[in-house]
Amino acid sequence: MPDLAKTTAVYGQIQNPREIDVSILSASSSLYKRVEFHTMSVDKEGIMRMRKWEYPIHLKPKETIDLERNGTHLMLYDKQNEKGDLWIEIHYSDGKTEKHIVEIKSL
Numbered sequence: 001m002p003d004l005a006k007t008t009a010v011y012g013q014i015q016n017p018r019e020i021d022v023s024i025l026s027a028s029s030s031l032y033k034r035v036e037f038h039t040m041s042v043d044k045e046g047i048m049r050m051r052k053w054e055y056p057i058h059l060k061p062k063e064t065i066d067l068e069r070n071g072t073h074l075m076l077y078d079k080q081n082e083k084g085d086l087w088i089e090i091h092y093s094d095g096k097t098e099k100h101i102v103e104i105k106s107l
Contacts, residue, residue: 006077006078007079009074010088011068021059022093025055025056026055033079033080037057040071040072040073085101087100087101
């Protein structure tokens with residue numbers, strides 16, 4: 001397994017499988033202190049910029065957020081643990097929490 005950097009990105013999907021609107025209130029990680037949602041977009045000068053999304057992040061019923069390079073993704077900051085699986089917990093407004101094991105790959 002490759003060493004984890006102080007800061008890393010996570011790609012994949014997050015889906016609201018519910019029949020109601022729900023919000024992501026926060027996200028946490030087993031190996032990093034801070035988890036943020038970011039998106040990439042081109043500014044007025046034609047420069048690609050990364051922008052942080054603020055919590056809560058609203059999801060309509062059955063809505064999916066695609067987490068991908070050069071698009072919306074998770075940023076993990078301040079690595080605090082060296083050992084163990086990397087997982088992400090997503091905390092929702094309906095009180096539910098989802099835990100996702102992250103497969104670590106080099107790009």
